[in-house]
Amino acid sequence: MNMLGERQRPVVTLEQFGFWQEYRDHDMFRVSIHGLTDGGGVVRDFRAFGNMIGYVRAFAECIDTPRQSRAVLRDIYRTGYGSVNGCSIRVSPVQ
Template structure:
């Protein structure tokens, strides 16, 4: 059995590295209700609508991004939603927020 050692670093603070890498998909895929917010290019008040279940949220965001995006841009938008819950598609800001279930 080999034991590896890590070189000591003076700039690193203990506890600064998260225990797990954050991903919107891994943290919220089993969540029940999401708010999808879409803000247009003009910066006006966003259009917000609630969506039940992860699958319905992904379907609605994918449909929206495919309707306004250019070829191949919707795939990147969906990947951004999976990673962070936020995407910028063709000038539109799309944000997904998990809601507390009533």
């Protein structure tokens, strides 16, 4: 409690919550990319977190600048979702 008797909440940093923190040791991931020019989407499964991130990085660098791809990876580490050049990228763990 503070001096006014109000309850204070502890500070929680973003690093404590995140896709990367929860799933970095998971075995299988599904990457969905929607918004491509042909109107369809791409869905692929990957073994290991590093393989999935490598695919997302390569895709983001192919359709935009390396600077933008770093921002997409940062978003995916935090939330499992990113957007680059009009394409939505969603990463989810597969059971």
